[in-house]
Amino acid sequence: MDANLTDPSEDEECRLAEAAIACLQSGRLTPLIKEELKYKIQAKRMEQGKKELQVQFTTPNTYELTNEEAMKSDRRRQQNRLAAKKFRKRQTTVAVALEKTLQKLQNENGHLNSEVERLTMEKCFWQEKLNTLLLSKIDGQSDPSDNF
Incomplete structure (x- = not known):
């Protein structure tokens, strides 16, 4: 041995x-x-006193599909293709809709930001006018309407 x-x-x-x-x-x-x-x-x-291990690999058996199995497989494959195509189309539609919504919201945001800027400037203008009016009252000027 x-x-x-x-x-x-x-x-x-x-x-x-x-x-x-x-x-x-x-x-x-x-x-x-x-x-x-x-x-x-x-x-x-x-x-250990065991006999020699013999390992033999056999290739798995392959068999031809019957006509019914082939038709079923083709039908499943076709349905899968259609479902994938429909899914991709739906994803594209959703992406386009989201892009339009994004563009619309960005435009609206731009308009709102310009409105905020305009209102801020108007607020500053009126605060200046109010400060001028208050200062003129304190200084004793009799006609504050000259400032307007």
Whole structure:
């Protein structure tokens, strides 16, 4: 049993050589590391008295769709395309509506800001007039209507 752990068979040497070539071609150590892990697992199993692990990979079975399945798949695909198209159109419509609303609100905001500026200037004007009138009353001027 010890001879099996230290002396790799020709098949194992072949797989190790293939892994080394794959490493050189890909520039990665992954294939070599995988082979090393396989050997370590096998050695551990054999030390424990278990038999050698044989792993065989089979390709999954593929089958042709029946006419009914193909029609159902095509119908689902078509419905999905239509739903996606409808969704994109709705998103575009919403985006355009939001853009129009944004433009309208920005215009309204501009008008309101200019109105605020105009009213602020008017307020300053009337405050000046009021201050002038109050100062003229304090100074004793008899005709405050001259200021208007």
